[in-house]
Amino acid sequence: MNTTPLAPTSPDTDDDFAIHPLSGAASRPGSALSGPLSAEITAALDQSPDGEVRVRSVDLRVPLLEKNDILAERNRGYFLGRGLAALNLVSSPGAGKTTLLERTLDDFGRTTKCAVVVGDLETDNDGRRLSRPHASVAQITTGTTCHLDAAMVARGVESLDLDGVKILFIENVGNLVCPASFDLGEQVRVVLLSTTEGEDKPLKYPPIFKSAHVVLLTKVDVADALGFKRDVALDNIRRISPHAKIIQLSSRTGEGLEEWYAFLRSLIAKR
């Protein structure tokens, strides 16, 4: 079993996000830009011979993503070493991520130990909603950041009790754009599309749907009342993510949840 500490050990001091363990160990500050990246920014501020500062623009996206990818690989190795299946749940705000996880912890989570890391800009509302005696939960508040990154997840996971845990759910910040670029080290990326959003979202936000292993069509209980065209939505999902497994479900009525739980069981069986 891989017991190497998961979070980066560099003494970064910036508090740009916060961990609120709903159970487990004490919170600690997260890491921000550091090392080579700060050096790159400093190098961008060239000084001319007459002392005048010339500002060069630097594209930070590549180094930021490179750093994230390294940490994501580290997370992946850690999850693998512990025999954990990690799922990254992504959707626009309010598509039903927390409600699905509440049901999943209450049903599936009674017999299979699960843990959750949940990210939001502000509040620990979702963390408190998900808190259960039988499930370890950590809430991350990102401040102004519109997605979780691998470092935040590493810190969140360190505050969890992972003893006997088979499935780690990572509920990302509600956003259909930014989370697409940030690998968290998950094994499975789950994208939710709710009937309240309209059928066209896969066409309008293709990167996140292209990256999905599983697409959940949620809130199907209200599809008819909304005039939501399921066949059109399914067609759009298949056009953008032809390889994704699609499950239609309602966390309210329970429709489709058995298929979701069967999928989760299949992940454990593969470990």
Ligand SMILES: Nc1nc2c(ncn2[C@@H]2O[C@H](COP(=O)(O)OP(=O)(O)OP(=O)(O)O)[C@@H](O)[C@H]2O)c(=O)[nH]1
């Ligand atoms: N009718 C219906 N409503 C649902 C269903 N699932 C969730 N909702 C409602 O949708 C709203 C948003 O649900 P959440 O689970 O908080 O959504 P979320 O994706 O976690 O939201 P953020 O964390 O803010 O991104 C709540 O009012 C839920 O009760 C469902 O299956 N059917």
Ligand SMILES: [Mg+2]
């Ligand atoms: Mg939520």
